[in-house]
Amino acid sequence: MANITAQMVKELREMTGAGMMDCKAALAETNGDIEAAVDLLRKKGLSKAAKKAGRVAAEGLVGIWVDGPRAAVVEVNSETDFVARNEQFQGLVKMVAHVAYKTGDDVAAILAAPVTSSGTVADALSSAVATIGENMSLRRAGVLAVSDGVIGTYMHNAVDPGLGKIGVLVALESTGAKDELAALGRMVAMHVAAASPLALDFAGLDPSVVAREKAILAEKNAGKPENVLAKIVESGLKTYAKEVCLLDQLYIHDGGKTVAQALKEAEGKIGAPIKLTGFARFALGEGIEKAESDFAAEVAAQAGLKG
Known part of the structure; x- marks a missing residue:
């Protein structure tokens, strides 16, 4: 058997990012052949990644990349909030x-896009799963662009x-x-973060959402004459629009005007007309059902203890 030195373990760890004991075991299994050990760890890492893929990943980070008139926002999930503080995951x-x-x-x-000479974004995610030890996934992405604006x-x-x-x-x-x-x-983006609108305006709302609101209003006012009911539903939908449509919402920085009115007022300072053409709001983990867990049992499992 080859003599496995601390330097060999250190070198393999730097090459792969795997744990010290995993590196030592891989070197022992490959009789000290570092290249073979790298391949072995990759195989084991990918195997571990596959096993982790079924676990709920509702933590992680939202990331933004902006350059000039174009920007992107993504949500990359992990299993625990702790990973969000990991520099490798942030990168x-x-x-x-x-x-x-x-x-x-x-x-x-995005997952199929190459990021190195020999790997894609999907490969980078799998590698991070193997190194960090948690299931991770790219959940969604949004891109906005303007022809002349910000x-x-x-x-x-x-x-x-x-x-x-x-x-x-x-946008x-x-x-x-x-x-x-x-x-x-930035001020409008802060408003969107706080007010969580569903659409830019009423026309942009999902038809199923509008239908559900109509049904609720009709049920609450059942028994009223048709002409009266129609007016109640119309009025109710206008009220709903003020709650969920960005341009109709009361501006959080000045509750005396709507977002549309605030934009119109700002045109004097900007020196030209302003048109809000779109927005994207990603809140980490929204809509993901998080599994309930026994924290004490998890700690025991991590420590290799039995109940």
């Missing part, structure tokens, strides 16, 4: 956001520039002063 999310910026918002296309951004609970828990993009088209427009874009 991974930034890389994925950059790829989305260049590739578009299609998750499959993309306003805001990151809530940021752990690093462009990384946090709630990421927002806002503002205008030929006016870009510095002033960028400041306005």
Whole structure:
């Protein structure tokens, strides 16, 4: 058997990012052949990654990449909040956001995009799963662009520039002063983070959402004459629009006006008309059902203890 030195273990660990004991075991199994040990760890790492794929990943980070008139926002999930503080994971999310910026918002296309001479984003995720030891996934991506204007951004609970828990993009088209427009874009993005609109305006709402609201209003006012009911439903939908449509919402920075009115008022300062053409709001883990767990049992399992 080859003599496995500390230097060999250190070298293998630096090459693969695997744990010290895993590196030592791989070297012993391959009789000290470092290249063979790298392949062995990759195989074991990918196997571990596959086993972890069934576990709920509802933590992680939202990442934003913005450059000029185009920006991307992505959500990369992990199993625990602890991983969000891992520099390797943070770098991974930034890389994925950059790829989305260049590739578009299609998750499959992002995962298939090459990021090294021999690997794709999907490969990078699998490698991180093997190294960090948690299931991870690219859940979604959004991209906004303007022809002449700015993309306003805001990151809530940021752990690093462009990384946090709630990421927002806002597209503002205008030929006016870009510095002033960028400041306005950030303010509107903060509003979106806080108010969580469903659509830009009423026309942009999902038809099924509108139908559900109509049904609720009709049921609450059942028995009223048809002409009266129609007016109640119409009025109710206008009220609903003020709650969930961005342009109709009361602006959080000035509750005396709507977002649309705030944009109109800002045109004097910007020096040109302003049109809000789109937004994207990603809140980490929203809509993911988190499994209940026994924390004490998890700790015992990690420690290799039996109940």
